[in-house]
Amino acid sequence: xxxxxxxxxxxxxxxxxxxxxxxxxxxxxxxxxxxxxxxxxxxxxxxxxxxxxxxxxxxxxxxxxxxxxxxxxxxxxxxxxxxxxxxxxxxxxxxxxxxxxxxxxxxxxxxxxxxxxxxxxxxxxxxxxxxxxxxxxxxxxxxxxxxxxxxxxxxxxxxxxxxxxxxxxxxxxxxxxxxxxxxxxxxxxxxxxxxxxxxxxxxxxxxxxxxxxxxxxxxxxxxxxxxxxxxxxxxxxxxxxxxxxxxxxxxxxxxxxxxxxxxxxxxxxxxxxxxxxxxxxxxxxxxxxxxxxxxxxxxxxxxxxxxxxxxxxxxxxxxxxxxxxxxxxxxxxxxxxxxxxxxxxxxxxxxxxxxxxxxx
Amino acid sequence: xxxxxxxxxxxxxxxxxxxxxxxxxxxxxxxxxxxxxxxxxxxxxxxxxxxxxxxxxxxxxxxxxxxxxxxxxxxxxxxxxxxxxxxxxxxxxxxxxxxxxxxxxxxxxxxxxxxxxxxxxxxxxxxxxxxxxxxxxxxxxxxxxxxxxxxxxxxxxxxxxxxxxxxxxxxxxxxxxxxxxxxxxxxxxxxxxxxxxxxxxxxxxxxxxxxxxxxxxxxxxxxxxxxxxxxxxxxxxxxxxxx
Numbered sequence: 189x190x191x192x193x194x195x196x197x198x199x200x201x202x203x204x205x206x207x208x209x210x211x212x213x214x215x216x217x218x219x220x221x222x223x224x225x226x227x228x229x230x231x232x233x234x235x236x237x238x239x240x241x242x243x244x245x246x247x248x249x250x251x252x253x254x255x256x257x258x259x260x261x262x263x264x265x266x267x268x269x270x271x272x273x274x275x276x277x278x279x280x281x282x283x284x285x286x287x288x289x290x291x292x293x294x295x296x297x298x299x300x301x302x303x304x305x306x307x308x309x310x311x312x313x314x315x316x317x318x319x320x321x322x323x324x325x326x327x328x329x330x331x332x333x334x335x336x337x338x339x340x341x342x343x344x345x346x347x348x349x350x351x352x353x354x355x356x357x358x359x360x361x362x363x364x365x366x367x368x369x370x371x372x373x374x375x376x377x378x379x380x381x382x383x384x385x386x387x388x389x390x391x392x393x394x395x396x397x398x399x400x401x402x403x404x405x406x407x408x409x410x411x412x413x414x415x416x417x418x419x420x421x422x423x424x425x426x427x428x429x430x431x432x433x434x435x436x437x438x439x440x441x442x443x444x445x446x447x448x449x450x451x452x453x454x455x456x457x458x459x460x461x462x463x464x465x466x467x468x469x470x471x472x473x474x475x476x477x478x479x480x481x482x483x484x485x486x487x488x489x490x491x492x493x494x495x496x497x498x499x500x501x502x503x504x505x506x507x508x509x510x511x512x513x514x515x516x517x518x519x520x521x522x523x524x525x526x527x528x529x530x531x532x533x534x535x536x537x538x539x540x541x542x543x544x545x546x547x548x
Numbered sequence: 549x550x551x552x553x554x555x556x557x558x559x560x561x562x563x564x565x566x567x568x569x570x571x572x573x574x575x576x577x578x579x580x581x582x583x584x585x586x587x588x589x590x591x592x593x594x595x596x597x598x599x600x601x602x603x604x605x606x607x608x609x610x611x612x613x614x615x616x617x618x619x620x621x622x623x624x625x626x627x628x629x630x631x632x633x634x635x636x637x638x639x640x641x642x643x644x645x646x647x648x649x650x651x652x653x654x655x656x657x658x659x660x661x662x663x664x665x666x667x668x669x670x671x672x673x674x675x676x677x678x679x680x681x682x683x684x685x686x687x688x689x690x691x692x693x694x695x696x697x698x699x700x701x702x703x704x705x706x707x708x709x710x711x712x713x714x715x716x717x718x719x720x721x722x723x724x725x726x727x728x729x730x731x732x733x734x735x736x737x738x739x740x741x742x743x744x745x746x747x748x749x750x751x752x753x754x755x756x757x758x759x760x761x762x763x764x765x766x767x768x769x770x771x772x773x774x775x776x777x778x779x780x781x782x783x784x785x786x787x788x789x790x791x
Contacts, residue, residue, distance in 0.1 A: 328609075331636035332565045335658035339571035342661035347578060360567050451587075 193312070200305045207298040214291030221283035228276055232268050235259055239266035325490065329371060329506060333364045340364070374507040378490065381514040388430040388518050392543035395468055396421040398431065399459055402438040406446065414454030415446050421461035427468045427540035433515045434540070437523075440508040441472050441536050448476030448534060455533075463542060467521070472536045478527035479534060487525050488513040516540075557602040557672055561585040562592040562618065563634065564610050568657075572605060572634075572664075579665060589613030593621060601629060603671055608635035608646065616649040623650035628702060628716045630671045634659070650715070653744055670744045677741075678720055681727065690726050692787045693774055695765045699723060704764065712764050717742055721757050725775070725785035734782035758783055 239259040242252045249261040260269040340357045343349075349357070380386055396419070403419045410417040427434075442457065449455040455475035462469050479487065490510045509525075516523045520541050527534040559581045563569035569585050576583045584601070586592050589610045596604075604622075608615035619631050630652040635642065638656025646654045652671050655664060682688045682699035690697040694707030702719050704712040714722070720742040725733055735754045743753075758777075762769040773789035 328636045331657045332568060335634075335636075336565060336567040336571055338658040339568065339575070339661055343571060343575055346661060347575075360570070364567060 193309075196305060196309055196312075200302065200309065203298055203301045203305065207295060207302065210291060210294045210298060214287050214294075217287045218284055221280060221287065225276055225280040225283075232258060232272065232276075236266050236268055322490070325506070326375060330368060333367045333371075337361055337364045371507075374511065378507045378511055378514070381511060381518070386518060388433055388515075390428050390430065390519075392426040393429050393431050393434055394423075395425050395427055395434075395461055395470060395540075396423050398434050399438055399461070399470065402435060402442055403459065406439070406442050409443075410446050410457065413446055413450035415449045415457055416455070417442065417446070417457040417459075419459040421459065421470070422463070425461065425463055425468055426543035427521075428543045429519050429521070429540050430515075433519060437512050437515050437538065438470075440512050441538070444508060445472055445474035445476065445534070445536075448478070449474050451477055452531070464539070466542055467539045468542050470538045470540075472538070473533065474535075475533045478530050478532040479525075481527060481529060484525045484527070488523070556580055556582040558582045558584070558600070559603045559605060559668070560592065560595060560599075560601045561605045562587075562589065562610065562615065563605070563607040564588055565607075568607075575661060575665065576605075576668070579668075581668075589615065589618040592618050596622065596627065596629070602675065603668060604629055604631045605668070606631050606633055606651070608633055608637065608642075616645060619646075619649040619651055623715075626702070626713075630675055630716075632667060632671060652716075667744065674720070674741070674744065678723060681723055690722065693765065693767070693789045697722060706765055707767060717757060718761060718764075721754070722761065725783065726787075729785055729787045732778050732781055732784050737782065 235256050236259055239252050239256050239261065242255070243249065243261065243264055243266060252261050252266065253259065258269050258272045259266050340361045344354065344357055399419050399421055403417055406417060442459070445457040449457060452475070457472065457474045460471045460473070462471075488509045490507060513523055516538065522539050524537050525534060526537070559576050561569055561572050561576070561583060563572060563585065564587050566587075569587070573583045573585050584595065584599070586595055590613050592604070592606070592610075593613065604619075606615040606618060610618070613621075615633060615635070619633075622629065622631070631650065633646040633651045633654045634657060635646070635654070636657045643654045652674075653667050655667060678699075688698065688700045690699065695704060697704040697714070697719075699719055699722075702714045702716065704714055706712055721738060724738055724741045738754045758775055759769075762772050762775050766772045766774060774786050776784045776786060778784050
């Protein structure tokens with residue numbers, strides 16, 4: 189990796205030096221052409237002077253013209269022939285043009301080389317930086333459940349505990365393990381999604397039914413957290429999506445919504461749907477802790493965890509909303525989040541392309 | 549604003565992870581501490597505005613207000629309650645940030661329970677020592693070379709009449725030195741008494757604090773008369789001032 193980088197940087201430096209050399213070379217050639225032209229004009233002016241001397245010595249104009257063909261004799265005056273003057277000027281222009289075009293071409297080619305190498309270097313540096321960040325974030329995410337697990341185990345080792353206390357600790361440890369397992373799954377899933385290694389199906393899915401199934405599976409948890417969860421979607425509306433991906437997206441959003449409502453002592457999570465132009469919108473509203481209005485976009489980035497209320501029994505991995513956004517992008521849809529502020533609840537809007545009527 | 553001595557030392561645990569918080573709270577309670585727990589930095593500041601405690605166990609990555617900001621806010625308000633940082637980021641730069649924010653100790657997650665309890669005890673012991681060593685009117689005030697230090701208020705007036713606000717570490721170093729005037733106190737001894745064992749990688753930190761004390765209290769910090777360096781060993785504090 190390192191030697192490749194050294195090679196790339198050396199190539200970049202060599203190309204840059206070449207570009208400077210080509211520019212200097214072109215400048216030198218142009219100056220040379222101008223100097224040669226001027227030298228030729230000096231020679232011709234000497235011939236004009238010689239012709240003038242011959243004329244003064246009584247040599248006939250015809251003889252002078254035959255001896256010095258580039259000189260025009262008019263009466264007693266000798267001067268440079270106009271065609272010779274034109275030829276000299278044209279030659280100078282031709283040479284300068286030639287060098288300008290060739291130089292421009294070489295410089296352009298070298299400029300492209302520099303851009304390509306520099307871009308490759310920058311892209312590589314960004315990938316490395318992202319990988320470092322990703323690793324740092326992943327290890328950070330694991331340290332808290334690991335710390336909790338270690339603490340529970342060491343508590344069991346250190347202290348005499350009643351069967352109830354041991355039971356509670358074992359339950360806590362199992363939950364920590366489940367949390368880490370969920371994180372591993374989500375991390376692998378997010379990497380897979382990020383690298384585009386997914387083959388999503390695209391088939392008509394009835395939204396109301398799909399949402400109702402997710403809602404039903406979360407009702408127990410919602411009840412435990414004193415959250416009333418309800419869905420009101422028009423029946424028979426179909427979207428083009430992968431049924432599994434749609435299930436993952438809805439589950440993530442609804443679990444998030446329940447977690448946002450639990451810390452404020454309970455409330456509501458409502459799912460609504462409507463058909464728009466060529467797409468179907470599903471809106472998830474909750475009466476939970478909300479977030480700062482400016483954080484709506486940041487929430488979908490990896491490892492962003494905004495839990496203003498805290499104290500929830502839910503453990504986020506910081507990857508759920510990232511996966512949601514990626515799945516929505518791959519499905520040709522979109523997702524956005526909005527809140528009026530901390531404590532004001534939140535609203536997530538999902539939109540999938542509507543399935544053609546005949547498909548339904 | 550400083551923590552009062554209480555029969556069962558009160559500890560505030562600020563941790564957003566419910567499991568870890570529960571584990572820490574249960575263990576501290578089992579050790580006989582009186583514990584209160586909150587889940588974010590804002591709640592911590594609100595609680596501390598109403599209540600007092602002997603120690604704050606503070607997570608760094610917290611929702612709303614992070615742990616460093618909580619600690620800085622407390623110190624700015626003149627609250628010297630000791631802080632033990634718990635964090636998933638354990639690199640040296642982060643440790644230094646935590647200690648610069650005014651933390652007393654720093655423990656990286658995952659940590660060993662016994663080490664955690666040991667550190668809690670060590671911090672409380674240091675503060676107990678400091679408080680008891682400053683308990684009487686005579687021991688609460690130190691006068692030397694025209695300077696006057698009030699250990700209980702963390703304030704001082706230097707020889708030129710300038711009012712000084714002391715940090716807890718400066719006050720503690722001064723206390724350790726003042727307990728043994730004229731004697732050589734090693735850097736390691738100062739580290740052990742003021743910070744605990746392995747918080748800092750080097751004893752240079754002590755040197756920096758001594759420099760700060762010289763700037764505050766010496767007439768000519770370049771030629772100190774009270775805070776004397778004993779090369780290769782440590783420091784000697786002279787109340788009368790060495791000619």
